Amino acid sequence: MINWDNIDTVLLDMDGTLLDLYFDNYFWLHYLPQQYAEAKHISLDESKTQLFAQFSQHRGTLNWYCLDFWSAHTGLDIVALKNQVKHLIGLRPNAIQFLEKVRQSGRKAVLVTNAHRGSLDLKMQQIPLHTHFDGMFSSHDFGLPKEHPNFWSRLHEVVHFDYPRTLLIDDSLAVLRSARNAGIGYTLGVQQPDSQNGSMNTEEFIGLDCFSSIFPPEI
Known part of the structure; x- marks a missing residue:
């Protein structure tokens, strides 16, 4: 699947790649609509109709990933609400072992996520993956989502990876294409x-x- 001899740097997404996307899907599609319905005194169906229309409008933009934006839009403290269900944050199988083997093989492992820093910090508190990375970056640090064609050049200015010798693992097709x-x-x-x-x-x-299917060879 991968010729590790040709790879020096591994860029890894967080949600849906290293972490199970169940937490995020549950929060945005179920928990937040419930809380919004209660706060606005509307039905759950109406809550979902309103929120999902806004989700569709902003999906793929930096706003879609910005907790400050959604806090202002809903009038709810999104970080606090995420804290209420943080026990649902979980790893995908063999994620930590893969990170360990990448570092042990002498290659760089870099987290590159669209997640807002509020979400990133919460998840690192719950599952401390940060010790396994050579760097951790949110697209909010660069003012562009990973879907944007200019994101990668801005990341390159900081990480200095060799484009042809870099592997990206991500669950978003739009990001992979970018x-x-x-x-x-x-x-x-x-x-x-x-x-x-x-x-x-x-x-x-x-x-x-x-991840066990692509462990890099040990030195």
């Missing part, structure tokens, strides 16, 4: 980002089922 078009040499999709849902069609990208 990275590929920017010159990232190797890209892998994630077949089942949410453990409670079925497999995702990774289309033109090779799909990763479990």
Whole structure:
């Protein structure tokens, strides 16, 4: 699947790649609509209608990932609400072992997420993955989502990776296409980002089922 001899840097998404996307799907599709319905004294169906319309409008933009934006939009403290269900945050199988083996092989492991810093900090408190990375970056640090074609050049100014010798693993097809078009040499999709849902069609990208299938060779 991967020729590790040609890879120096591994860029990894967080939600749906290292972490189970179940937490995020549950929060945005179920828990937040419930809380919004109670706060606005409307039905759950009306709450979902209003919120999902806004989600569709902003999906793929920096606003979609910005907790400050959604706090202002809903009038609710999104970080505080996420804290109420943080016990649902979980790892995808063999994620930590993969990170350990990447570092042990002498390669760089870099977290590159669209998650807002409020969400990133909460998840690192719950599952301290930060010790396994050479760097951790949110797209909010650069003012562009990973879907934007200029994101990768801004990241490159900080990380200095070699485009052809870099692997990106991400559950977003839009992000994978953006990275590929920017010159990232190797890209892998994630077949089942949410453990409670079925497999995702990774289309033109090779799909990763479990990290154990791509452990790099030890030095």
